[in-house]
Amino acid sequence: MPVSATTPQMDPSTPSAKATPLQAPAILNFVSAAETVAEERAPSPIREYLSTCGNGAFADRTFATVMLICALSIFAIVLFIFIILVARSRPSLAQFGFSFFTRSAWDPVSGDFGALPFIFGTLATSLLALAMAVPLALGVAVFLTELCPAKLRAPISFLTELLAAIPSVVYGLWAVFVLVPIMRDQLGPFLYKILGWTGFFEGSNFGVGLLTASIILAIMILPIISSITRDIMLAVPTSQREAVLALGATRWEMIRTGVLRNARIGIVGAIILGLGRALGETMAVTMVIGNHPDISKSLFAPGYTLASVIANEFSEATGDMYLSALIEIGLALFIVTIIVNAIARALVWAVTRGAPARVH
Amino acid sequence: MSVNPIQNPIPSAEDQGQLRTPMNFQTRRMRANSMRRYVVNNLVTGLAMLSTVLVVAPLVAILVYLIYKGASSLNLAFFTQIPAPVGEVGGGMANSIVGSAIVLALASSMGIPVGIAAGVYLAEYGRGKALAMAIRFTADVLNGIPSIVMGIAAYSLIVMRQMHFSAFSGGVALAIMMVPTITRTTEEMLATVPHSIREAALGLGVPKWRTVISVSLRTASPGIITGCMLAFARVAGETAPLLFTAFGNQFWSFKLNEPIAALPLQIYVYAISPYDEWHRLAWAGALVLIVMIMVSVTLVRIYAGRGVLKGAS
Secondary structure, X not given: OOOOOOOOOOOOOOHHHHOOOOOOOOOOOOOOHHHHHHHHOOOOHHHHHHHHHOOOHHHHHHHHXXXXXXXXXXXXXXXXXXXXXXXXXXHHHHHHHHHHHOOOOEEOOOOEEOOHHHHHHHHHHHHHHHHHHHHHHHHHHHHHHHHOOHHHHHHHHHHHHHHHHOOHHHHHHHHHXXXXXXXXXXXXXXXXXXXXXXXXXXXXXXXXXXXXXXHHHHHHHHHHHHHHHHHHHHHOOHHHHHHHHHXXXXXXXXXXXXXXXXXXXXXXXXXXXHHHHHHHOOHHHHHHOOOOOOOOOOOOOOOOOHHHHHHHHHHHOOOHHHHHHHHHHHHHHHHHHHHHHHHHXXXXXXXXXXXXXXXX | OOOOHHHOOOOOHHHHHHHOOHHHXXXXXXXXXXXXXXXXXXXXXXXXXXXXXXXXXXXXXXHHHHHXXXXXXXXXXXXXOOEOOOOOOOEOOHHHHHXXXXXXXXXXXXXXXXXXXXXXXXXXXXXXXXXXXXXXXXXXXXXXXXXXXXXXXXXXXXXXXXXXXXXXXXXXXXXXXXXXXXXXXXXXXXXXXXHHHHHHHHHOOOOHHHHHHHHHHHHHHHHHHHHHHHHHHHHHOOOHHHOOOOEOOOOOOOOOOOOEXXXXXXXXXXXXXXXXXXXXXXHHHHXXXXXXXXXXXXXXXXXXXXXXXXXXX
């Protein structure tokens, strides 16, 4: 087995890590330890077959090939999604070309389609959500890694992980029945009173709209950003902290100069990862954004995102052009999230050096 | 630092008193500075605590409200009956629960083997290879692709060809979503298996494939099961990929080739409906869904927290 000394999980100083690759002597007819045990019990037919036939080079090569094929299937999936989305959106690609993304018409009846309102809605909700979530997520990560008493650390990180495990549709359900009324009756009028002069809180406020969608998005991307940021901050060596503290820094100065400054690339990566999640979030947003293709300055106005127009109209789409326009929106979403995620992963990897990402 | 004591070497009149105690050689500016640092430090600590509270609060709010609304709406009929027609009281989501189970079983049977095999390649065969690095990166990127895109892909691939919605296409969409998560956890877990025991097996003449299955995978199995359950919990709540693949069904259906009901889909349909009775059922469904997911996530926590693997590495 090819053992590389760069593997982070291994201590390179141990002799085993530098051992030469071992090859199973495939041609020898031998009795392995595992099979001895098997023979002491009643040998199952499968084991018997394996002990006679499984030792050849053929079995080894077949196994390795199957594993390789499964690994390559991940490439295949991404490539295949791309090809099929391009193929199915061809009518719309041919008719509208690039102007599809700069036109704001959305008229299924006359077959005139443009994605600008959805791009606006997606960007507006995602960026607003980031603006709300990032400071909070950083606060949580700082609290969990640097300030929190050890006893509280596990329960709080468990709670934030639970937050990540709640399905999108349940967030949507909660938002429809709790957040929307709050937005309509308390928070909306309050914001209008205080910030109405900015023009961002004009118009009638039904509770559904860009702002409500942004709030639910912020709640949803918080755990992702905070847990990745926490991992990255944990990757900063303790010696850095100790060195800064030894110079007489307060705890905050230690966090700012010793931890955040070292982890900043990874933190940017975590934020972009959150952005990727926000761009593609579908169900909860669809349920509270109001679903109307408008470009409006007011955050109370209903909007539409790329993902929610697909969710809402796809199964009712009649006609090839309508369907292919929706698939083209999906294609755009696919390409944008791939780019965003690739950038984010590259940044996160730069800090954690390719250690597997945590599962959410 | 803005205040440099060297620029201000002569203490002012009121600092003379301070100078009598040699240990406390501080000018006024230095005191003000350390005061500022002290305040900023406490301020930031307070802000970090506040943000933690702000993050935990919605979770608690959602959970409490969900349990309150869901528990009061749950009854036996929910688990035994199919949805009642509009306007009638009662009915349940039995067909959705079974439908979800079918679609998830389908997705797991496709996604788990491929995911584990890909993880085995990355950890056992691809260490240090550029190809493995590229696959790892692609898996991470695939993990971030929105679920609705998977839905469209499965729709374009299967539904458009067959001309009808099916449980199978929903299973495929969810399986694609499971693969990257399982691949990455499997790889992570296999990497914690010490090389010495692999080498011991190989030294006894066990073929490599056998070593992978009987030694590496078996040692890492608790962690791999954890990864599979996390992936399962993640796709169990997915609605978007099922919207136009499994599509939903108001009646019993066990055929893989037909539209099938699924719990998240039914919750979505009921949540945006105008009927109070359906809202009640949506809350009950959400509670059942979340209990299912939370139980699996918590089990994973307990299982993974036992440290089966931590000692091994």
